Amino acid sequence: MMNAFTPPLALALVDIGRIISLTLIAAGLLWLFIRAIKLKEVERRVIFLFIFISVAAPILFPTVFKEKATPVVKAVFDKIESLPPGSKVLLSYDFDPAMAPEVQPMADAFSRHCLVKGHKIIYMCLFATGQGQFTRTMENVIRPEFPEKIDGVDYVNIGYKAGNEGVLNVIISDFKKMFPTDVNAVPYDSIEVFKGIRSCKDLDLIISIGGGRPGIKEWVLFVGDPGDVPIATGVAAVVAPQLYPYYPKQLLGLLGGVKGAAEYESELVAHYSRFKDSPTPALLMMGPQTLAHIVIMAFIIIGNVLFIQGRRKEGKR
Amino acid sequence: MRYIFVIFSLVFLTFSAGLAQVDTLGADSTLLNIAPPAPISNLTVYDKANDHGHALILEWKPSPDDAAGKNTVMMYEIYRSESPDGPFENIGSVPSGNSRYDNIGILEKEARDYIPDNTDLYYRVDAVTINPEIRTSSEIFGPVRSYSNWFHRGRVPVLFAVLIFGGLMMYFVSVARKGAELYVRPLAGIAAVDDAIGRATEMGRPILYILGLGTADMISTIASFTILSRVAKQVAEYQTQLIVPCYDPIVMTVAQEVVKSSYLDAGHPDAYNDDMVFYITTNQFAYVAAVNGIMMRELPATNVYMGKFYAESLILAETGAVAGSIQIAGTDEVGQLPFFIVACDYTLIGEELYAASAYLGREPLMLGSLKAQDYAKAAVIILSILGIIAANFGWTAFTNIFKVLD
Amino acid sequence: MKRTTLILMALVVIFFALSWIFKAMAFKGVEEHYILQGFLVTLAAFLTLSIMSFLYKDNPFYKFAEHLFVGISAAFWMSMGFWSTIVGNLFPRLSEGMSNFFKVHYIPGDYNFFFYVPVILGILLLMRLSRNYGWISRWSLAFIVGTTAGLNFIRYLRSDFINQVSSTFVPLLVDWQGIGHFFSSLNLSASGQFIMMLANWVIFLGVMCGIIYFFFSKEHTGLFGRASRVGIWILMITFGASFGYTVMGRISLLVGRITFLFRDWLGLNI
Numbered sequence: 001m002m003n004a005f006t007p008p009l010a011l012a013l014v015d016i017g018r019i020i021s022l023t024l025i026a027a028g029l030l031w032l033f034i035r036a037i038k039l040k041e042v043e044r045r046v047i048f049l050f051i052f053i054s055v056a057a058p059i060l061f062p063t064v065f066k067e068k069a070t071p072v073v074k075a076v077f078d079k080i081e082s083l084p085p086g087s088k089v090l091l092s093y094d095f096d097p098a099m100a101p102e103v104q105p106m107a108d109a110f111s112r113h114c115l116v117k118g119h120k121i122i123y124m125c126l127f128a129t130g131q132g133q134f135t136r137t138m139e140n141v142i143r144p145e146f147p148e149k150i151d152g153v154d155y156v157n158i159g160y161k162a163g164n165e166g167v168l169n170v171i172i173s174d175f176k177k178m179f180p181t182d183v184n185a186v187p188y189d190s191i192e193v194f195k196g197i198r199s200c201k202d203l204d205l206i207i208s209i210g211g212g213r214p215g216i217k218e219w220v221l222f223v224g225d226p227g228d229v230p231i232a233t234g235v236a237a238v239v240a241p242q243l244y245p246y247y248p249k250q251l252l253g254l255l256g257g258v259k260g261a262a263e264y265e266s267e268l269v270a271h272y273s274r275f276k277d278s279p280t281p282a283l284l285m286m287g288p289q290t291l292a293h294i295v296i297m298a299f300i301i302i303g304n305v306l307f308i309q310g311r312r313k314e315g316k317r
Numbered sequence: 318m319r320y321i322f323v324i325f326s327l328v329f330l331t332f333s334a335g336l337a338q339v340d341t342l343g344a345d346s347t348l349l350n351i352a353p354p355a356p357i358s359n360l361t362v363y364d365k366a367n368d369h370g371h372a373l374i375l376e377w378k379p380s381p382d383d384a385a386g387k388n389t390v391m392m393y394e395i396y397r398s399e400s401p402d403g404p405f406e407n408i409g410s411v412p413s414g415n416s417r418y419d420n421i422g423i424l425e426k427e428a429r430d431y432i433p434d435n436t437d438l439y440y441r442v443d444a445v446t447i448n449p450e451i452r453t454s455s456e457i458f459g460p461v462r463s464y465s466n467w468f469h470r471g472r473v474p475v476l477f478a479v480l481i482f483g484g485l486m487m488y489f490v491s492v493a494r495k496g497a498e499l500y501v502r503p504l505a506g507i508a509a510v511d512d513a514i515g516r517a518t519e520m521g522r523p524i525l526y527i528l529g530l531g532t533a534d535m536i537s538t539i540a541s542f543t544i545l546s547r548v549a550k551q552v553a554e555y556q557t558q559l560i561v562p563c564y565d566p567i568v569m570t571v572a573q574e575v576v577k578s579s580y581l582d583a584g585h586p587d588a589y590n591d592d593m594v595f596y597i598t599t600n601q602f603a604y605v606a607a608v609n610g611i612m613m614r615e616l617p618a619t620n621v622y623m624g625k626f627y628a629e630s631l632i633l634a635e636t637g638a639v640a641g642s643i644q645i646a647g648t649d650e651v652g653q654l655p656f657f658i659v660a661c662d663y664t665l666i667g668e669e670l671y672a673a674s675a676y677l678g679r680e681p682l683m684l685g686s687l688k689a690q691d692y693a694k695a696a697v698i699i700l701s702i703l704g705i706i707a708a709n710f711g712w713t714a715f716t717n718i719f720k721v722l723d
Numbered sequence: 724m725k726r727t728t729l730i731l732m733a734l735v736v737i738f739f740a741l742s743w744i745f746k747a748m749a750f751k752g753v754e755e756h757y758i759l760q761g762f763l764v765t766l767a768a769f770l771t772l773s774i775m776s777f778l779y780k781d782n783p784f785y786k787f788a789e790h791l792f793v794g795i796s797a798a799f800w801m802s803m804g805f806w807s808t809i810v811g812n813l814f815p816r817l818s819e820g821m822s823n824f825f826k827v828h829y830i831p832g833d834y835n836f837f838f839y840v841p842v843i844l845g846i847l848l849l850m851r852l853s854r855n856y857g858w859i860s861r862w863s864l865a866f867i868v869g870t871t872a873g874l875n876f877i878r879y880l881r882s883d884f885i886n887q888v889s890s891t892f893v894p895l896l897v898d899w900q901g902i903g904h905f906f907s908s909l910n911l912s913a914s915g916q917f918i919m920m921l922a923n924w925v926i927f928l929g930v931m932c933g934i935i936y937f938f939f940s941k942e943h944t945g946l947f948g949r950a951s952r953v954g955i956w957i958l959m960i961t962f963g964a965s966f967g968y969t970v971m972g973r974i975s976l977l978v979g980r981i982t983f984l985f986r987d988w989l990g991l992n993i
Contacts, residue, residue, distance in 0.1 A: 101979025162807040221878040237972030241965040258975040655962040691940045704892030719889035
């Protein structure tokens with residue numbers, strides 16, 4: 001796995017690749033801009049091609065930008081940081097593979113942070129497919145980086161239960177009723193992590209990671225507000241704007257899309273030197289993001305030039 | 318020989334026991350010398366408010382020897398009994414420094430933590446030192462009973478909101494039923510629908526009406542039916558062609574009825590046929606593919622999207638724009654509004670969809686609820702202004718009214 | 724089918740067959756089931772490329788991938804519904820025999836007569852399949868709609884109405900110590916007085932004007948009309964932000980797919 005903080009081996013090759021791809025994109029955009037002034041339409045497939053190159057080039061020749069956590073992201077980080085070791089944190093995997101590129105890095109980063117702080121984690125999911133996503137965290141984070149952590153003592157996976165907000169409505173008053181065992185059929189009462197936990201109200205922090213329904217909104221409505229439990233979230237970018245109104249009273253912080261994830265990762269690396277060599281997929285993703293955004297902005301300008309030119313021509317007629 | 322062995326063993330045992338005794342004395346001599354701590358005072362036990370019973374709360378004034386005085390109190394142990402004479406059972410403990418214990422029972426009768434409701438209970442709190450033998454018990458508090466509450470006082474704000482909003486709603490619906498004129502301002506999007514139908518007639522091209530992906534019980538779909546009825550009526554008058562592809566079979570059945578009665582109202586029942594409103598499939602992207610095909614083949618003059626839309630919104634609206642149709646959209650799905658706004662000529666934003674339907678349909682239920690919502694919005698504006706004034710002057714009493722507890 | 728189409732399809736098949744072989748060889752010694760693993764990665768790459776090919780033109784590969792996806796997801800959700808709702812939630816509360824049969828953990832003492840109510844309602848819902856008795860399913864639907872409406876009404880009223888209204892109670896003058904102090908300590912830091920006050924003013928005016936825009940009982944003229952214009956501006960800015968976020972989200976998904984193609988499939992690790 002590539003890492004954001006170790007210089008790539010083939011440095012020279014990477015630099016050449018970067019220069020070539022950037023020149024290619026810049027020259028192409030300039031050509032399209034000139035065509036736009038001359039009022040020649042741009043074929044949609046050309047746009048797709050540009051987006052593809054602008055995303056693919058930084059993946060092949062990784063470029064990493066420095067990120068600084070914004071207050072909404074910092075709030076989540078500081079919360080986990082300030083909890084005393086042994087605090088009970090619930091991570092709910094409310095997403096499917098379709099959302100994973102955006103939110104899996106957040107889920108992994110939260111797991112890393114909680115485990116290194118010595119918090120006890122309860123993993124669950126409101127999406128049936130969230131189970132598979134947890135397996136990824138298990139294989140990529142917990143097993144290789146925290147082999148000393150024991151299932152049932154330091155973390156527990158209670159899995160998926162059907163019922164959407166109905167599940168939340170039950171666990172706000174009684175965990176055991178909905179989750180009599182964990183995924184390995186270990187009874188609730190003999191799980192170390194659940195010592196002293198009867199309901200969600202006994203948790204120190206709940207983090208929902210997702211972007212669909214059921215998801216963070218249901219957590220706020222059915223658990224956070226009625227139970228007065230601190231809730232944080234990491235969400236897919238599409239739904240982030242709809243969740244901002246809940247910050248900071250009903251949501252203590254939120255990570256919106258891959259930018260939020262990248263900020264969190266950079267914060268984690270800055271605070272804990274042991275994560276210097278851990279994968280930072282979100283930070284790596286910011287390279288393609290930035291370039292693609294620049295290209296899209298260029299296309300917005302080109303589109304507007306076309307539009308204005310078209311109007312002017314019509315006016316002349 | 319046997320006797321010797323027994324005697325030897327006895328001597329050995331006594332000796333070792335004595336040694337052990339000496340040992341513990343040596344180690345624990347400081348612990349044994351602790352003076353008993355002062356007891357806690359002012360123990361009160363009361364029922365936990367706003368709950369389903371089976372829970373009591375204990376509060377006390379800590380022992381003077383807790384972190385001060387002799388500084389010997391390590392923790393407080395809580396004891397409970399059903400009689401003042403005991404036996405008292407230890408039900409839990411809290412570290413020193415605490416002056417409260419929430420005794421929340423489990424609901425199952427068999428469980429050890431079960432607290433019976435409406436039964437006299439007696440409590441005692443012991444101040445315990447590092448040597449658990451040395452402790453001082455408090456006076457016994459009791460009798461106290463736990464009971465369940467019918468009414469959760471922490472949720473009064475919600476009750477008031479329900480009453481006010483429900484009352485407004487019922488009032489305006491009944492007013493509308495009686496036939497009173499309730500004013501709803503005209504909306505730009507609705508006027509655009511009229512223009513678009515005229516344009517379609519001039520061009521001799523059809524009008525495509527999409528009801529969205531919602532089911533027949535969703536408000537946005539219901540609102541869409543009302544707008545469809547209006548569109549169909551005008552289409553019938555102008556003798557233009559109407560295409561209504563449906564995603565949900567029940568929605569299709571309703572839509573057929575709606576269009577049929579509109580044609581009847583317009584005086585052209587003969588112009589209606591069931592093929593205008595047809596079912597495609599209940600699979601999101603398969604539906605989109607089919608509708609996109611219709612758009613590119615039929616090249617409708619106008620596309621109307623009203624109802625519930627999800628990820629398909631942009632795909633539909635973009636294809637419509639490529640086909641060169643005039644597009645009017647309306648949805649209450651906030652996440653999809655940006656796409657409709659960029660790709661359509663007119664967009665009814667959120668509640669405007671309901672308003673448009675109330676404006677066109679004049680149905681008492683829709684009109685009444687729209688009016689009630691307007692009053693609720695006015696209330697929000699007033700409350701927000703008052704709240705901001707309160708926040709500026711630090712009047713927490715006002716903001717506390719809005720605190721909902723659980 | 725045209726001959727060129729056939730040749731093209733054959734080429735694609737050969738290409739991915741080769742990919743399978745190469746992938747399997749690469750996995751040999753690393754993975755236990757290297758042939759299967761090679762096939763899975765190749766299949767994933769094939770399906771990804773098939774879907775992406777739609778950007779160029781609609782084609783049979785795209786159609787195949789789409790139909791496969793639709794079919795598999797329908798089957799997945801159906802089996803998931805059975806195993807997690809009926810087997811996972813209902814049987815452990817209803818019958819020990821059934822729980823043992825399906826190897827799920829029986830919850831003793833949780834048996835309750837009321838659990839038969841959802842069973843009956845569920846069966847009624849299935850009556851939808853019958854042409855003559857389909858109307859019976861409306862009883863279950865009414866139950867679902869009624870309970871969720873009731874449950875949501877209270878929750879929404881509380882979280883989205885009362886709590887959101889009280890969230891707008893923000894002081895418009897933050898840390899106010901006179902106008903002289905305001906200008907002398909003016910800075911643009913996020914936690915500075917000026918930015919905090921600006922944020923609160925935006926919240927206040929944004930909420931007011933936004934609500935006024937959605938006020939339907941009064942003609943939008945005069946001051947009211949101007950406030951409503953500001954309201955629509957605020958809405959449009961929100962939509963713009965939302966659009967921007969969506970672009971970011973979609974690019975992330977594309978990055979995810981391309982990373983898969985480059986790294987996991989082609990093994991390009993520079």
